[in-house]
Amino acid sequence: MTTLRLIVDQIVAPVPGALGRYTRDLARAIVRAAPQGCDVEGVVSSSLPSDYERVLADVPGLADLYKTSLARRELAAAWQLGLTTSPGGGMIHGTSLFAPLRKHDRRSGDQVVVTVHDVLAWSHPEALSAASVTWQKGMLKRARKHADAVVVPTHALADRLSLVADFGDRVRVIGTAPRSGLVVGADADERAARLHLPAQYLVVPGTLEPRRGLVDVLAALGRTGVPEIPLVVLGPESWGDQHLVTVAEEHGVAATRVQHFDELDAADLAVVLSRATAFVAPNHDDASGTALIEAFSLGTPVVHSDCPAHLEIAAGAGLSVAVGVGGADGFADRLAAAVTRVVEDRELASRLAIAGSDRARAFSWQEAGERVWQLHADL
Structure with a gap:
């Protein structure tokens, strides 16, 4: 043996x-x-x-x-x-x-x-x-x-x-x-109600650490002309002395639009991801890509940064957004445009959902x- x-x-x-x-x-x-x-x-x-x-x-x-x-x-x-x-x-x-x-x-x-x-x-x-x-x-x-x-x-x-x-x-x-148990069950409506999920929302993983890109997403959502869609953050409420709600308000995003979960079990996470209008992965670098695979597996349209791991994992199945040198303000502007497209163009969102589901089968x-x-x- x-x-x-x-x-x-x-x-x-x-x-x-x-x-x-x-x-x-x-x-x-x-x-x-x-x-x-x-x-x-x-x-x-x-x-x-x-x-x-x-x-x-x-x-x-x-x-x-x-x-x-x-x-x-x-x-x-x-x-x-x-x-x-x-x-x-x-x-x-x-x-x-x-x-x-x-x-x-x-x-x-x-x-x-x-x-x-x-x-x-x-x-x-x-x-x-x-x-x-x-x-x-x-x-x-x-x-x-x-x-x-x-x-x-x-x-x-x-x-x-x-x-x-x-x-x-x-x-x-x-x-x-995708992690085991990431499946939408028959109790999805009950879970969504318990989690107080809105009808439409974006999902973003990460923290307020600059390289994670969450601050860029908040800046993007505060831009003029961007749909006032709620945001669900998968991560802690604070990073150092910075707090999610405070940073959101500084960028013009009302606190009532922001919700966060520190940790969700697989069944709850499946509901959050599957019902999202889009999943946004804004990491500047050093991303594992597993989060994209999980969103793809549930048919969620994905907007992601152009860091090498994301480009490799997505292989064209998501909407890529260039970070640029140092993740300057231009990244937030480009994120704003991408998010607006996915939220307002349901045909585009549907194509991304189908492409992501197909891509997920590779893993x-x-x-x-x-x-x-x-x-x-x-x-």
């Missing part, structure tokens, strides 16, 4: 977040795609029994669960320094840089693959804590020395990663897909799971 040892610790992290969802959905796909004679063992840091139960419930079909002797924080520090042998040899796949990167002999069957989701530690270190920046840079340095392959979700990120570290031909692109967790197995077989 050949065993793939998959690091699933993010599922039980204090804040699992997007990486936790990625780990869960990819793990399920890897288990489903396991070739005959192969199985999957989860690897998790020393945790509470309830955490182990959660992993086994979230990823049914795991052959076993390897529990390290160190808790997550201590294990992260140990792996950064290469001080622990946990979880031993064999085929190891990390869903992030959190992996035991050390000297090994691939000829004996030992191999380690890690995943890089962004290069924020280099491009926008101010977006992370100092400790996180140090850890990510240290782990990428170890990956350059010891990883047999590095997985990234887009070719755009592969290009950016090449500017940070030279991995040669070890980089593999394995895409993501599946099943394919991602199969490609992970193929990668390890190639190694």
Whole structure:
């Protein structure tokens, strides 16, 4: 029996977040795609029994669960320094840089693959804590020395990663897909009423951090002649000392037009996305693209920035808006024009919805799971 040892610790992290969802959905796909004679063992840091139960419930079909002797924080520090042998040899796949990167002999069957989701530690270190920046840079340095392959979700990120570290031909692109459970159910009307969704609205993910583009959207909606459509923000109400409602009003957008959700379960998110007039993805750079895939999968018209990841994911299925140098005021003007077109031209919106639905079929967790197995077989 050949065993793939998959690091699933993010599922039980204090804040699992997007990486936790990625780990869960990819793990399920890897288990489903396991070739005959192969199985999957989860690897998790020393945790509470309830955490182990959660992993086994979230990823049914795991052959076993390897529990390290160190808790997550201590294990992260140990792996950064290469001080622990946990979880031993064999085929190891990390869903992030959190992996035991050390000297090994691939000829004996030992191999380690890690995943890089962004290069924020280099491009926008101010977006992370100092400790996180140090850890990510240290782990990428170890990956350059010891990883047999590095997985990234887009070719755009592969290009950016090449500017940070030279991995040669070890980089593999394995895409993501919509989170599990992102389905509109029979109770959609009840959920929409509970969430107080208006009849028409735009959806924007992100924070007030400048690079995320939310401020540009608010500026666009405050322009003269732009439809006074409500805005639903998928993200926190504040960033630093800036507050969503205050920034909106500064740009001429009434507080009554703005609604936000910190975190939604998959069923609620499906309702919010599916009923939106349009989904706006205004990131200036470093976007994962998964949010676009989710909007596409629900037939929502998408307006997106021209950052490389968005262009790659959309492949013409969305309405692209050029950011421009530094995301100057011109970006807000161009967003205003794009939003106005989609809101007022229902034929255009319908074409975008159809194109997005077609594009979404290019992404599946099943394919991602199969490609992970193929990668390890190639190694």
